[in-house]
Amino acid sequence: MSATFLPIGTTDEIGDACYLLTLNGTTLMLDAGVHPQKEGWKSIPEFHLAEGRDIDAILISHCHLDHLGALPIALAHFPHASVLMSEASAVLAPVMLHHTASVMHRRQADGASEAPLYTHDQIDLIDYVFQGMKPHQPFPVFNLDKWDNDLQAQFFDAGHILGASGIWIQGPETTVFYTGDTAYHEQEILPGAKYPEGLVDVLITESTLGADPSAENNRRKDVVQHFARSITEVVQRDGNVLIPAFSLGRTQEMLATLHRLRNEDQIPDVDIYTAGFGDVVSNLYDRTVKYTRRRDPDLRLKNLDILSLPPGDVRRGAHLSRPSIILVSSGMMTEGTMSYRLAEVMLPDPRHGIFFVGYVDPDMPGYQILAHKNEETLQLVPEGPDIPVECTVQRFHFSAHSHRRHLLHLVDRLSPRQVILIHGERGAEGWLRESIQNQHPEIDVVIGEKGREISIG
Ligand SMILES: [Zn+2]
Ligand SMILES: [Zn+2]
Known part of the structure; x- marks a missing residue:
C-alpha cells in the first residue's frame, strides 16, 4: 500500500x-x-x-x-x-x-x-x-x-x-x-x-x-432575527438573558452579533456582559486581524461596548439586578462553570431566558435544560437538587x-x-x-x- x-x-x-x-x-x-x-x-x-x-x-x-x-x-x-x-x-x-x-x-x-x-x-x-x-x-x-x-x-x-x-x-x-x-x-x-x-x-x-x-434550511438571517425578537421579549419583561457559549469561536461571533443588533436597535439598549477565558480568546481574534480573513477588517472586539462580569459569586451583582445579556462559558453548562451557576438561579424565575447557541451533548447539564418539559422540576446533575423550571429555554442554530x-x-x-x-x-x-x-x-x-x-x- x-x-x-x-x-x-x-x-x-x-x-x-x-x-x-x-x-x-x-x-x-x-x-x-x-x-x-x-x-x-x-x-x-x-x-x-x-x-x-x-x-x-x-x-x-x-x-x-x-x-x-x-x-x-x-x-x-x-x-x-x-x-x-x-x-x-x-x-x-x-x-x-x-x-x-x-x-x-x-x-x-x-x-x-x-x-x-x-x-x-x-x-x-x-x-x-x-x-x-x-x-x-x-x-x-x-x-x-x-x-x-x-x-x-x-x-x-x-x-x-x-x-x-x-x-x-x-x-x-x-x-x-x-x-x-x-x-x-x-x-x-x-x-x-x-x-x-x-x-x-x-x-x-x-x-x-x-x-x-433542518440545518440546510436554516438561513442565518432568519436565525438572527428570531434570536433578536426572543431577547427583546425577555428584556421587556425585566428579565436577564443567559447565553452559554464555547470560549473559542462562538463567544466572539456572538459578542459581535449582539453588539451589532444593539447598535441597529434590533434589541433593547441593555448591558452585555462576558467573562473568563473567552476574553483571552477575543484578544487573540483582535491580535491576528491583520493576517486573517475577516468580513469587516476594522472590527475590534476590544472596542465593542461589552462589560466584564464583576469578580466573585456570579449569582449576585449588578448584572442580575436589571435586564441584561450575559454571555459566558461553558457552552454545555459543565457543572460548576459560570453558565451552570447562573442557570441554577435563573431557571426558577419566569422573567429570564436561557438561550443555547451551539452544540450540547446529551450527557451534559445544558441538555437536561433543553430536554425538560414545562412545569417540571429538573436535576442538572445526578443527585443534584430539584430545580423548578419557569424561565424561557430556547435553542438557536448558529452553526x-x-x-x-x-x-x-x-x-x-x-x-x-x-x-x-x-x-x-x-x-x-x-x-x-x-x-x-x-x-x-x-x-x-x-x-x-x-x-x-x-x-x-
Ligand atoms: Zn471545531
Ligand atoms: Zn471538531
Whole structure:
C-alpha cells in the first residue's frame, strides 16, 4: 500500500480527531485531539496504533480541543515530528493548551481521580516547535529519514473559527484534501471557507451535520432575527438573558452579533456582559486581524461596548439586578462553570431566558435544560437538587459547520475518486455516503473506522 489512511481516534462521533496519512513513504498525523466527553487517558487517541511508524509531521487543522488537545502527548510519542498549523492557530494553540492544563489541574484539586494529562511546564517545552504557515501558500513537508520533500501541503481557510484550515496534501501520485471542521457559509466575523481550485484524488471530510435536515434550511438571517425578537421579549419583561457559549469561536461571533443588533436597535439598549477565558480568546481574534480573513477588517472586539462580569459569586451583582445579556462559558453548562451557576438561579424565575447557541451533548447539564418539559422540576446533575423550571429555554442554530448539502457540493467540485467520512455520528456519515453514492456511483465512499487502515488514492 503506497498510500494509506488510518484513524487512531474517534470517527463515529465528535471525539478525539487523529488520523495517520501515509503518502509515498512519508507519514503525517492529521490532528491530535481529546474527546470532549471523556476524561484522562480515555479521552486521547490510541497512539499505540501508530507504534513502529515514523511520524514525519503533525498537521493541526484548528485549535478546538477535539483536534488539538492531545498534541503534547502526540509529541511525547513522536518527539521529532515537525508541527505545522496556520499562523493564527500557532498563536492560539499554546493558549488553548495552557488553559486545558489549568482546567485539568483544577479538576484534580477538586478531587477528580485522573491526574492531568500534561502540565504547563510540558507545554512550555514543546510550543516553540509549532510552525505557523501562511494560508493559501504551498510549503514542503519533509520526510525525516530521506530528508526529502516530495510532499507539498497547503492550508486553506476553513471559516469555522479563527485559524481553522482545510489541509491540502500533494504527493507524487496522490492529492488529498482534509476539510478539518469547515463552514462554507459566512458568520458574523469570519467569511466562509475557501477551497482548492483543482481536483483531488481523496477527500477526507467532516460529517457533523450529515443527519440534520433542518440545518440546510436554516438561513442565518432568519436565525438572527428570531434570536433578536426572543431577547427583546425577555428584556421587556425585566428579565436577564443567559447565553452559554464555547470560549473559542462562538463567544466572539456572538459578542459581535449582539453588539451589532444593539447598535441597529434590533434589541433593547441593555448591558452585555462576558467573562473568563473567552476574553483571552477575543484578544487573540483582535491580535491576528491583520493576517486573517475577516468580513469587516476594522472590527475590534476590544472596542465593542461589552462589560466584564464583576469578580466573585456570579449569582449576585449588578448584572442580575436589571435586564441584561450575559454571555459566558461553558457552552454545555459543565457543572460548576459560570453558565451552570447562573442557570441554577435563573431557571426558577419566569422573567429570564436561557438561550443555547451551539452544540450540547446529551450527557451534559445544558441538555437536561433543553430536554425538560414545562412545569417540571429538573436535576442538572445526578443527585443534584430539584430545580423548578419557569424561565424561557430556547435553542438557536448558529452553526459553525457546513450543512450537508454544502458538503455534497464540495464533493461535486473537487471530484475525488474516493471520499472518507469522519467526525460525525454514524447516521450522519451514513446519509452522506448514500447521497454521494446516488449522485456519483463511481466514487468509492468509505466511513472511517478507528484502527482500520485503508488503501487510498
Ligand atoms: Zn471545531
Ligand atoms: Zn471538531
